[in-house]
Amino acid sequence: EPEVTQTPSHQVTQMGQEVILRCVPISNHLYFYWYRQILGQKVEFLVSFYNNEISEKSEIFDDQFSVERPDGSNFTLKIRSTKLEDSAMYFCASKERSISYEQYFGPGTRLTVT
Amino acid sequence: KQEVTQIPAALSVPEGENLVLNCSFTDSAIYNLQWFRQDPGKGLTSLLLIQSSQREQTSGRLNASLDKSSGRSTLYIAASQPGDSATYLCAVGETSGSRLTFGEGTQLTVNP
Numbered sequence A: 001e002p003e004v005t006q007t008p009s010h011q012v013t014q015m016g017q018e019v020i021l022r023c024v025p026i027s028n029h030l031y032f033y034w035y036r037q038i039l040g041q042k043v044e045f046l047v048s049f050y051n052n053e054i055s056e057k058s059e060i061f062d063d064q065f066s067v068e069r070p071d072g073s074n075f076t077l078k079i080r081s082t083k084l085e086d087s088a089m090y091f092c093a094s095k096e097r098s099i100s101y102e103q104y105f106g107p108g109t110r111l112t113v114t
Numbered sequence B: 001k002q003e004v005t006q007i008p009a010a011l012s013v014p015e016g017e018n019l020v021l022n023c024s025f026t027d028s029a030i031y032n033l034q035w036f037r038q039d040p041g042k043g044l045t046s047l048l049l050i051q052s053s054q055r056e057q058t059s060g061r062l063n064a065s066l067d068k069s070s071g072r073s074t075l076y077i078a079a080s081q082p083g084d085s086a087t088y089l090c091a092v093g094e095t096s097g098s099r100l101t102f103g104e105g106t107q108l109t110v111n112p
Helices: none
Strands: A005-007 A010-013 A019-024 A031-037 A043-050 A053-057 A065-068 A075-079 A088-095 A109-113 B004-007 B010-014 B019-025 B032-038 B044-051 B056-059 B062-067 B072-077 B086-093 B100-102 B106-111
Touching: A005 A088, A010 A019, A019 A031, A019 A088, A019 A109, A043 A065, A043 A075, A043 B100, A075 A088, B004 B086, B010 B019, B019 B032, B019 B086, B019 B106, B032 B062, B032 B072, B044 B056, B044 B062, B044 B072, B072 B086
Parallel strands: A010 A109, B010 B106
Antiparallel strands: A005 A019, A019 A075, A031 A043, A031 A088, A043 A053, A065 A075, A088 A109, B004 B019, B019 B072, B032 B044, B032 B086, B056 B062, B062 B072, B086 B100, B086 B106
């Protein structure tokens, strides 16, 4: 069964460093998302991406964040200058079509900022 | 701003029991509602998706209902098994692109 994959599974970085989290969505899906979950807290929406552009973003998704779909398969989240509070599990999700379809989540990347 | 609440926060039941998990949301203008399962340190596994026009969806031992007007959904698990132990998350899709707004989850433990 097709699944969303994410790499790396765990990333440790120092404050102020740039990180890129990578995702490979399910191949025929058109909508892509990033969410994060700080330990012990709710899963929070960061950004959605459709037709090669951001369709929606949350207040969390400030200028330090960017997303890209550099080729036909990868979807990346870049954090330019990491802060301690960026430590979280980051989930990528994808969906085949609009309203009627489920979002499928990847296994997550645990980002630890020291 | 949409708020999603799940009750109870934790639930412990003996194997074989039928149980109900509750989810409520403050803004009834939703497109759909999705239930997920999350195992410790893992990703989210989609269980059921209910469209705003639907009343319920079933998958195996799981049945999810939706009452949009009252802002409530329930997840019914029949004949619970120890393998059902996990955190169950409810999430509402508010737009056609369906960003999901999540509840805090219910941590379920099924004891053998």
